[in-house]
Amino acid sequence: MGIDEVGADTDGLFVGALDEIGREDDGPVPCLVALHGRPTRHVFERAASLLGHEEPAQRELGARVLRELGAHDEEGRRPFTAETVEVVLAEIPSEPDAWVLGWLISVLGYHNAHETLDLVLGHQAHAAQPVRFAVAAALPCLADPERAQDRVVEALLRLAEDDDDSVRWYALYALFHEVAGVTGERKAAWATDLVGRGDAQRRAQLHHLGTTFGDGADSGLREALGRERGV
Numbered sequence: 001m002g003i004d005e006v007g008a009d010t011d012g013l014f015v016g017a018l019d020e021i022g023r024e025d026d027g028p029v030p031c032l033v034a035l036h037g038r039p040t041r042h043v044f045e046r047a048a049s050l051l052g053h054e055e056p057a058q059r060e061l062g063a064r065v066l067r068e069l070g071a072h073d074e075e076g077r078r079p080f081t082a083e084t085v086e087v088v089l090a091e092i093p094s095e096p097d098a099w100v101l102g103w104l105i106s107v108l109g110y111h112n113a114h115e116t117l118d119l120v121l122g123h124q125a126h127a128a129q130p131v132r133f134a135v136a137a138a139l140p141c142l143a144d145p146e147r148a149q150d151r152v153v154e155a156l157l158r159l160a161e162d163d164d165d166s167v168r169w170y171a172l173y174a175l176f177h178e179v180a181g182v183t184g185e186r187k188a189a190w191a192t193d194l195v196g197r198g199d200a201q202r203r204a205q206l207h208h209l210g211t212t213f214g215d216g217a218d219s220g221l222r223e224a225l226g227r228e229r230g231v
Contacts, residue, residue, distance in 0.1 A: 010043060018061050039070030039079040048087045056097040063103035067110045076112035085113045098128030109138025117142040124155045129164045136170035140178040148181040160194060172209055
């Protein structure tokens with residue numbers, strides 16, 4: 001269902017967005033994107049109310065609308081950030097569906113809710129892949145942008161050895177591209193250790209990550225990441 005079919009009606013956009021996220025493919029989601037561009041009180045309250053819905057798909061829709069509702073300001077906050085974080089934090093402890101829980105954690109990341117860092121870190125070893133994936137993706141947005149935090153680094157190093165390749169990729173990217181205040185020597189040590197202990201698939205992933213660094217990257221880090229031993 002496209003925007004032309006639902007017109008400008010907000011309720012119609014919610015209906016269309018629910019249909020979009022229910023598809024098995026990863027096709028375009030114009031209704032959901034249109035809702036993101038309408039940071040009104042009505043849209044916020046409608047999305048927030050869905051977080052308590054009995055159907056997981058409706059709760060997912062509420063989370064996905066809230067995640068990107070309105071543009072960031074200079075501080076990385078969105079128009080309803082404070083209220084969004086409040087309602088998400090109220091739902092996380094009782095959310096039974098791992099897929100929806102992952103989206104709720106993602107909301108916190110997209111709103112740069114630094115105050116929720118420890119809560120999100122508490123889910124790093126969750127049994128369900130969607131939750132660990134959400135943690136790995138959200139941590140760079142929740143960590144201190146000025147300095148490295150040991151508990152964040154430790155979590156990302158753990159997630160960098162996850163059984164799931166998507167979780168590993170997000171954790172590795174965060175470690176080598178987004179963690180603040182870390183020397184090239186320390187990153188090179190991480191890379192050497194991960195390459196030495198990883199299987200062929202993980203070494204290949206590290207090698208691929210190494211190719212994304214520019215000439216300005218520390219040479220020791222690039223050399224360590226560039227190894228393909230055993231691939």
